[in-house]
Amino acid sequence: MKVYVPHREVQESQEDLHQKFVEMQLKSVICLPQAPPAIKAFMCGSISGTCSTLLFQPLDLVKTRLQTLQSGMQPGSARVGMVSVLLSVVRTEKLLGLWKGVSPSFVRTIPGVGIYFSTYYSLKQHFYQESSPGAVEAVLLGGGARMVAGVLMLPVTVIKARFECGRYSYGSVTGALRSVCRTEGPAALFSGLMATLLRDVPFSGIYVMFYSQAKASLPKEISASPSAPLANFSCGILAGVLASLITQPADVVKTHVQVNPQLRTAEAIRYIHTEYGLQGFFSGSVPRCLRRTMIAAMAWTLYEQMMAHVGLKS
Secondary structure, X not given: OOOOOHHHHHHXXXXXXXXXXXXXXXXXXXXXXXXXHXXXXXXHHHHHHHHHHHHHHHHHHHHHHHHHHHHXXXXXXXOOOHHHHXXXXXXXXXXXXXXXXXXXXXXXXXXXXXHHHHHHHHHHHHHOOOOOOOHHHHHHHHHHHXXXXXXXXXXXXXXXXXXXXXXXXXXXXXXXXXXXXXXXXXXXXXXXHHHHHHHHHHHHHXXXXXXXXXXXXXXXXXXXXXXXHHHHHHHHHHHHHHHHHHHHHHHHHHHHHXXXXXXXXXXXXXXXXXXXXXXXXXXXXXXXXXXXXXXXXHHHHHHHHHHHHOOOOO
């Protein structure tokens, strides 16, 4: 007697579809020998960003919920932890609720990470083709590339934050964009621009600096060995932890501004400090640190491996 498990079949089919999607993107990179290097860097970055975003989306949702819960809590009330939020989401929205907001994440990540890596590659090839950038140059390269990608993808970032916070009932990314433009005006899609740049530009600059310096300090035997990707991933984790902690306050301010459009950046800073003190600027630091660190480490490791596969030096 055969027993069918529909849920498992659906889950397996979704995994198969995602695997086929990634394989198609990989083939598109390999089958573009005549494409400009910047286009190849864009494709490699998009693939690496897609994989890392899908895997770590739940941590981003928990981080957003932790930060937005502050506005609904009375001062002095018990703090809500990451595990409590995680269990609450699973209990009220089922397991798939942890991936709420993954659609705008993909809409932002696929072109956004591609733009970031292609800009980074182009800047590096233009200014440092014959030499390796130092610590200050690495900060400028990473920060410059992130500034370009951050400004271009900010409208989707705003929609993503609203999807994840649970306060809005948007049906789709395009529907959310139309709703915001109709009810709040197009300018609302760029709310939190300053806080976003204050968070992302320093994060990327600091990350690239620590990552490049950590890689440079590795023994040549490790860099040339089959375990090089693992060593690079470890360097990425170290760089991600340091960069995440330094830029956490700006991330909290950005989230408050984007889910409360009436708040300006300065007002959000005063509100957080008045209501929650300095510790309020580090709300959601654990899930964000985990997510940003793992995403950045995985994205850079995959990007460098794919760039080497297509014959380009990352």
